Amino acid sequence: MVSRGEIIDGKGMAAEIRLELKEKTETLVQQGVRPGLAVVLVGEDSASQTYVRGKIKACNEVGVYSELIQLPEDTSEKALLARIDQLNQDQSIHGILVQLPLPAQISPDRVIAAIDPEKDVDGFHPIQAGRLLTGLDAYLPCTPHGILRMLKRSGIALEGKHAVVVGRSNIVGKPVSLLLQRENATVTMCHSRTRELSSYTRQADILVAAVGRYHMIGAEHVKEGAVVIDVGMNRSPEGKLAGDVDFEAVRPLVSHITPVPGGVGPMTIAMLLYNTVQSAQRVASLT
Numbered sequence: 001m002v003s004r005g006e007i008i009d010g011k012g013m014a015a016e017i018r019l020e021l022k023e024k025t026e027t028l029v030q031q032g033v034r035p036g037l038a039v040v041l042v043g044e045d046s047a048s049q050t051y052v053r054g055k056i057k058a059c060n061e062v063g064v065y066s067e068l069i070q071l072p073e074d075t076s077e078k079a080l081l082a083r084i085d086q087l088n089q090d091q092s093i094h095g096i097l098v099q100l101p102l103p104a105q106i107s108p109d110r111v112i113a114a115i116d117p118e119k120d121v122d123g124f125h126p127i128q129a130g131r132l133l134t135g136l137d138a139y140l141p142c143t144p145h146g147i148l149r150m151l152k153r154s155g156i157a158l159e160g161k162h163a164v165v166v167g168r169s170n171i172v173g174k175p176v177s178l179l180l181q182r183e184n185a186t187v188t189m190c191h192s193r194t195r196e197l198s199s200y201t202r203q204a205d206i207l208v209a210a211v212g213r214y215h216m217i218g219a220e221h222v223k224e225g226a227v228v229i230d231v232g233m234n235r236s237p238e239g240k241l242a243g244d245v246d247f248e249a250v251r252p253l254v255s256h257i258t259p260v261p262g263g264v265g266p267m268t269i270a271m272l273l274y275n276t277v278q279s280a281q282r283v284a285s286l287t
């Protein structure tokens with residue numbers, strides 16, 4: 001019998017992963033290496049402030065050393081690049097992340113490219129993206145990696161399944177497509193300009209919605225028994241946090257679905273810590 005509308009509990013899974021990472025961190029500390037993460041926040045964006053607070057809190061819980069670098073909204077690109085260079089040289093820091101989006105005067109591409117690829121725990125550097133594309137070992141971008149973990153921990157088989165990804169960003173859409181393909185799913189990529197979107201999404205065994213548009217996926221977009229992963233982080237007209245998927249309308253039709261909040265978001269932060277601990281493990285194995 002097909003299960004109906006089972007909720008994939010990202011919040012709970014992220015807590016389990018943090019516990020596993022706490023143990024790994026304790027082992028590393030005994031070996032003389034405490035994993036360290038630098039979080040760079042430029043400006044006052046309130047959502048970014050929330051996410052950054054979540055990252056620092058998670059570091060504290062796991063025992064990872066963290067440094068929060070808060071820079072004013074009018075910071076120049078040159079000043080930010082100079083700060084990143086210092087962090088690249090800092091041996092207590094194994095992971096660097098610059099919270100996105102950045103203010104308009106700063107090019108995110110130039111900033112990401114300035115991070116030492118071995119400390120790029122977001123997995124956004126072109127070298128990390130190239131490693132992922134070519135099947136080499138890489139820091140996997142946190143949201144896509146979190147999605148894969150959620151699917152696996154929920155016992156959802158991917159081999160031979162048809163996965164449809166709606167969204168083509170460098171942060172989510174493109175890398176999650178590659179990761180699903182790596183698991184032998186057959187992947188279709190759709191985006192904001194796809195015509196007759198529902199004709200694709202209705203074929204999906206696994207549907208990943210990552211467009212950033214409130215409730216753009218409704219009941220008419222899903223096949224019965226599909227697995228739906230909602231990456232959206234939007235505000236409803238009433239101001240409530242909501243995903244790209246109309247959860248109430250879609251849940252009764254599908255086998256599994258992620259909620260917003262409490263789905264993909266917490267896993268993003270857990271996988272950031274995973275990459276930071278991995279980076280420290282690499283350093284520990286070299287010393």
Ligand SMILES: Nc1nc2c(c(=O)[nH]1)N[C@@H](CN(C=O)c1ccc(C(=O)N[C@@H](CCC(=O)O)C(=O)O)cc1)CN2
Pocket residue numbers: 050051054097098099100101122142143233241260261262263264265266267268269
């Ligand atoms: N440098 C980066 N910038 C951004 C990333 C990223 O991975 N690296 N991703 C997003 C934002 N993001 C992490 O930074 C992120 C978004 C949402 C959540 C989360 O846990 N959301 C909660 C709800 C939080 C709330 O109440 O507002 C949930 O879904 O339950 C974590 C991280 C863009 N920028």
